[in-house]
Amino acid sequence: MRSKARNSLLNHISIATAPLWSAPAERSGDGAFPPKPKRCRASLATALHNNRLACGLLLWTCLLGAGGFFSGCNLAPKYQPPTVQTPAGFKELPPQSPEVTNLWKIAQPSDALIRGNWWEVFTNTQLSALEAQVAVSNQNVAAAFANFLSARAIVKEARAQLFPTLTANPAVTRQRQQISGSPSGAATLTAYSIPLDASWQPDFWGRIGNTVRADSLEAQATAGDLQNTRLGAQAELAMDFFELRSQDSLIRLYNDTVKAYREALDLTKVRSQKGVGIASEEDVAQAETQLDTAEAQATNLAILRAQLEHAIAILVGKPPASLSIPFEPLSTSPPIPPVGVPSRLLERRADIAAAERRVAEANARIGIAKAAYYPNVTLSASAGFESAATSSLLNWSSRVWSVGAGLAETIFDAGLRKATVQQFRAAYDNTVATYRQTVLTAFQQVEDDLAALHTLAHQIEQQETAVKASERYLDLATARYKLGIDSYLNVITAQTTLLVNRQTLVGLRTQQMTASVQLVQAVGGGWDVSQMPSRKEILSKAPKSPSRAE
Numbered sequence: 001m002r003s004k005a006r007n008s009l010l011n012h013i014s015i016a017t018a019p020l021w022s023a024p025a026e027r028s029g030d031g032a033f034p035p036k037p038k039r040c041r042a043s044l045a046t047a048l049h050n051n052r053l054a055c056g057l058l059l060w061t062c063l064l065g066a067g068g069f070f071s072g073c074n075l076a077p078k079y080q081p082p083t084v085q086t087p088a089g090f091k092e093l094p095p096q097s098p099e100v101t102n103l104w105k106i107a108q109p110s111d112a113l114i115r116g117n118w119w120e121v122f123t124n125t126q127l128s129a130l131e132a133q134v135a136v137s138n139q140n141v142a143a144a145f146a147n148f149l150s151a152r153a154i155v156k157e158a159r160a161q162l163f164p165t166l167t168a169n170p171a172v173t174r175q176r177q178q179i180s181g182s183p184s185g186a187a188t189l190t191a192y193s194i195p196l197d198a199s200w201q202p203d204f205w206g207r208i209g210n211t212v213r214a215d216s217l218e219a220q221a222t223a224g225d226l227q228n229t230r231l232g233a234q235a236e237l238a239m240d241f242f243e244l245r246s247q248d249s250l251i252r253l254y255n256d257t258v259k260a261y262r263e264a265l266d267l268t269k270v271r272s273q274k275g276v277g278i279a280s281e282e283d284v285a286q287a288e289t290q291l292d293t294a295e296a297q298a299t300n301l302a303i304l305r306a307q308l309e310h311a312i313a314i315l316v317g318k319p320p321a322s323l324s325i326p327f328e329p330l331s332t333s334p335p336i337p338p339v340g341v342p343s344r345l346l347e348r349r350a351d352i353a354a355a356e357r358r359v360a361e362a363n364a365r366i367g368i369a370k371a372a373y374y375p376n377v378t379l380s381a382s383a384g385f386e387s388a389a390t391s392s393l394l395n396w397s398s399r400v401w402s403v404g405a406g407l408a409e410t411i412f413d414a415g416l417r418k419a420t421v422q423q424f425r426a427a428y429d430n431t432v433a434t435y436r437q438t439v440l441t442a443f444q445q446v447e448d449d450l451a452a453l454h455t456l457a458h459q460i461e462q463q464e465t466a467v468k469a470s471e472r473y474l475d476l477a478t479a480r481y482k483l484g485i486d487s488y489l490n491v492i493t494a495q496t497t498l499l500v501n502r503q504t505l506v507g508l509r510t511q512q513m514t515a516s517v518q519l520v521q522a523v524g525g526g527w528d529v530s531q532m533p534s535r536k537e538i539l540s541k542a543p544k545s546p547s548r549a550e
Helices: 002-010 044-049 052-071 118-122 125-137 139-160 207-272 281-315 342-348 350-373 416-482 488-522
Strands: 021-023 165-168 171-178 186-200 376-387 399-408
Touching: 118 125, 118 207, 118 488, 125 139, 125 207, 125 281, 139 207, 207 281, 207 350, 207 488, 281 488, 342 350, 342 416, 350 416, 416 488
Parallel strands: none
Antiparallel strands: 021 399, 165 186, 171 186, 186 376, 376 399
């Protein structure tokens, strides 16, 4: 009977071995708990003093657990950031003065970094107003911020394992049992219990500590992903904005062209009238064809402009119907690129910083895998009250308690733990290779954009010369046509040549602005590694808002 009465309490003990000591309440022969003695007001310290063995074992396990809590082993390899081959300077950064390239100069130490809102270097107020909305309203940025918050929560989940768990499970049980010697042969009993259970696994081998460390590093990497997503959305908006302004430039170009073609058609009609007879009907037909074609092409330009405007609306988190951007031809000039030296690129790119954090995370997870070679120790304790009547449930004589410790060790696993360690070492090597590839890709992107901008600067100068030559060609062809020396076909050829050269010039300037944005993105925008949240900031209650624009 006494053993069955204790089962409801002993089931709360969370270790695999028997408790070191337990003190259940005793019942009398009729199954009821005895009344509280007159002299049972002894303190808890006095009660434990009567159980010296239990006190000694409990004190030993607590001290051992505290020692493991504060000085657990770290089985992870000592971490060193991977080495990468870093050139002394960028190959495609021209050493000439700005007068030679019409664009570039080598960044000085004082201006080697873009600070604050990077899009302000383009000095366009409308672009700045749109960019400010990206960090707040863009849904991809919001999703990346949610991923960061999730990573923070995982760190807190892992950190909670460093501390004991405390649970309560009040219960009322009523049961009928067969009792030998009883007149009725059976008895119905009611048991009330208010147990309080505590359990703790000391982190002797650093398994929990390395888990917290790995999850913190992943949270830092996720913060880098957030910045990379934000920068990507901001750069995409800037490129779409300059392409839209380029479409406005083309629309103005075609409007001017249509106006010029209409004037040429009027001139041809006048020259073909009776009494003049200088121009033929064929000339009029050619002029009409030229005008109609230009008008059709001008109308088609509205399609891409509308699509770019819609894309910008989505980037700022608005439906396309709620955003309209006024017409304004492209007039912004590309800024001087504050590129700096390649070694600084490792600190300014969020994707590189995130890749490095994941290398450190993989290193910590090797320590988690190694901890499986060592036993797990579990300390547990339970205390509470148990009685057959509610009136005596909280009496001191109804107290029950137990303390215990358990140890679990895998003796044979057919090489499972060894294979697990090998798996995490291979995962570490994978992150190292990914990190180095990310660095190389970053160098390539900067070099590509520098080469593009350097080449475009010269090409734009050459194209401007071609436009001037086309204008002179058209003036000569028109004059010769008016004098009756050449046919109207020469005028059409000159008009087409001028239009094509002007279109090419607008396209080159658009490429130049796009490459400028891509270069700013390639060097990390206005971000640097000091803005990555520390472990303390990750565990704080107030994370930084995604509206941070740096």
